[in-house]
Amino acid sequence: xxxxxxxxxxxxxxxxxxxxxxxxxxxxxxxxxxxxxxxxxxxxxxxxxxxxxxxxxxxxxxxxxxxxxxxxxxxxxxxxxxxxxxxxxxxxxxxxxxxxxxxxxxxxxxxxxxxxxxxxxxxxxxxxxxxxxxxxxxxxxxxxxxxxxxxxxxxxxxxxxxxxxxxxxxxxxxxxxxxxxxxxxxxxxxxxxxxxxxxxxxxxxxxxxxxxxxxxxxxxxxxxxxxxxxxxxxxxxxxxxxxxxxxxxxxxxxxxxxxxxxxxxxxxxxxxxxxxxxxxxxxxxxxxxxxxxxxxxxxxxxxxxxxxxxxxxxxxxxxxxxxxxxxxxxxxxxxxxxxxxxxxxxxxxxxxxxxxxxxxxxxxxxxxxxxxxxxxxxxxxxxxxxxxxxxxxxxxxxxxx
Numbered sequence: 001x002x003x004x005x006x007x008x009x010x011x012x013x014x015x016x017x018x019x020x021x022x023x024x025x026x027x028x029x030x031x032x033x034x035x036x037x038x039x040x041x042x043x044x045x046x047x048x049x050x051x052x053x054x055x056x057x058x059x060x061x062x063x064x065x066x067x068x069x070x071x072x073x074x075x076x077x078x079x080x081x082x083x084x085x086x087x088x089x090x091x092x093x094x095x096x097x098x099x100x101x102x103x104x105x106x107x108x109x110x111x112x113x114x115x116x117x118x119x120x121x122x123x124x125x126x127x128x129x130x131x132x133x134x135x136x137x138x139x140x141x142x143x144x145x146x147x148x149x150x151x152x153x154x155x156x157x158x159x160x161x162x163x164x165x166x167x168x169x170x171x172x173x174x175x176x177x178x179x180x181x182x183x184x185x186x187x188x189x190x191x192x193x194x195x196x197x198x199x200x201x202x203x204x205x206x207x208x209x210x211x212x213x214x215x216x217x218x219x220x221x222x223x224x225x226x227x228x229x230x231x232x233x234x235x236x237x238x239x240x241x242x243x244x245x246x247x248x249x250x251x252x253x254x255x256x257x258x259x260x261x262x263x264x265x266x267x268x269x270x271x272x273x274x275x276x277x278x279x280x281x282x283x284x285x286x287x288x289x290x291x292x293x294x295x296x297x298x299x300x301x302x303x304x305x306x307x308x309x310x311x312x313x314x315x316x317x318x319x320x321x322x323x324x325x326x327x328x329x330x331x332x333x334x335x336x337x338x339x340x341x342x343x344x345x346x347x348x349x350x351x352x353x354x355x356x357x358x359x360x361x362x363x364x365x366x367x368x369x370x371x372x373x374x375x376x377x378x379x380x381x382x383x384x385x386x387x388x389x390x391x392x393x394x395x396x397x398x399x400x401x
Contacts, residue, residue: 005188006134009126012184013138016077016119019177021145022088022169023111025234025354026258028104030153033241034162039097043242047362050238053101054355057109058348065117065344066210073122073188077181080118084110085174092166108351116142117347120327122185124343125336129277131328136273139323140266147262150255206399207335210342221392222329223349224385228289229322230350231357232296232378233315238358239365246371253305254312261312261319268320281329282396286389288325292318293382300375326350333398 021027028050036046068076087106094103119138127134156165213219236243240254275284295314298307330342364374 006127006130008184009122009188010134010137012077012180013119013123013134014141015177015180015184016115016141017139018141018145019084019173020111020115020119020142021149022084022173023107023109023113023115024142024145024237025112025358026146026237026240027149027153028107029237029240030150030157030255031162032238034157035094035100038094039100041097042366043239044362044366045097047238047358047365049097049101050104051355051359051362053104054108054351054358057105057113058351058355060109061113061117061348061351062344065114065347066341068118068121068344069338069340073118074181074186077118077185078178080110080114081173081177081181084115084177085170087111088166088170088173092163092170094163108354112354113347113351117343120347121340121343122188124327124331125339126188128336131331132276132281132324133273135276135324135327136269139269139320142323143262143266143269143320146265147259150258151252154252154255204400205335206401207337208333208342208399209338210345213334213342213345218333218392218395221385221388222285222333222396223346225285225289225389226322226326226329226346227349227353228382228385229292229315229318230353231360232292232382233319233357234354235357235361235374235378236315239361242365243371247303247305247307249305249308253308257308257312260309261316264313264316265320265323268317269323272321272324276324276328281325281332284321285325285329285396286386286393288321289318289382289386291315293379293386296375296379296382300372300379333396335398 032046036042041049083106087103087110090099090106091103094100119141120135123134123138124131153165160168208216243249244251244254272284291314295311295318298314299311302310326346327343330346331339334342360377361374364377369377
């Protein structure tokens with residue numbers, strides 16, 4: 001199915017999505033309690049700082065992310081690697097609220113934003129016929145991290161100071177990722193893919209520029225569905241300690257339940273990869289957030305510790321679909337010539353959504369909302385966005401030229 005060069009591109013995507021974890025909400029949320037204790041700040045204050053820093057990173061990503069269309073992918077990946085290593089080191093130096101803002105900004109921009117943007121854009125541009133399967137394998141990197149990191153970090157935090165952990169992360173990134181990039185994509189030329197026989201069908205599709213995309217009403221309805229997962233899951237991940245305390249769960253319940261999330265996410269990743277290659281992303285999009293809607297209903301209805309596993313398992317199913325559909329849908333609908341620019345915008349919107357989720361959850365928690373109340377808010381948004389998508393589901397076709 002994949003030749004040697006294709007395998008290298010997929011492995012590159014896998015590794016970069018794995019290391020994007022350092023800037024992901026679920027990972028930073030693991031350090032929430034330690035940071036709040038060190039700086040003596042509340043849930044709401046942490047949420048506001050997290051949200052504002054994330055918002056700033058999303059705005060910068062719109063501009064920097066589009067450069068992937070113009071720069072050699074190896075040079076771009078090397079720049080992102082150095083930035084992530086510096087961000088990890090800076091995060092270890094946090095001693096004030098101001099430095100916390102800068103540290104979160106750097107981690108969100110380099111990790112969640114640029115690392116995942118680099119991986120998904122490279123895969124989406126390079127593959128056509130097997131794009132779904134290639135993306136599913138690539139995003140397995142993040143799912144693998146989500147499976148092992150929470151429990152591992154909870155354990156390491158009992159024996160290593162959290163600041164020293166971030167220094168270790170910085171060194172690992174600085175040594176490992178440049179070697180990976182050199183071995184896997186040093187001579188990769190994404191421009192040549194347009195001439196390949198397998199891409200004749202792609203050339204017949206109108207290649208949308210970003211300024212055209214933002215005038216297309218379909219973009220906003222699809223995005224409203226794409227953004228449900230980021231803001232809801234981010235709010236839960238960042239304030240997992242609040243959810244855990246409110247529900248009366250043990251200290252390891254959520255960390256262990258992330259394994260449920262990861263397992264179902266991986267299973268859905270591989271299943272959706274084959275389904276996308278067979279039926280197209282546009283036809284699968286309507287099903288993406290149904291498990292997410294069910295998950296918040298479960299969170300609202302039950303309090304036992306098993307709820308955490310069911311909740312995160314259902315979220316994992318939606319996440320498995322969302323990770324692939326978030327890249328392949330735009331390629332199918334708008335073409336790949338300007339995909340880097342379009343993906344920079346959609347990734348920035350995703351990062352913005354995580355900022356929104358963090359700020360909203362923090363505000364709601366500080367104003368007395370319960371976990372059940374927050375689940376109702378989340379479910380209402382998800383349901384409305386699904387209804388809007390249902391009405392335009394038959395109009396999600398690319399423009400043929």
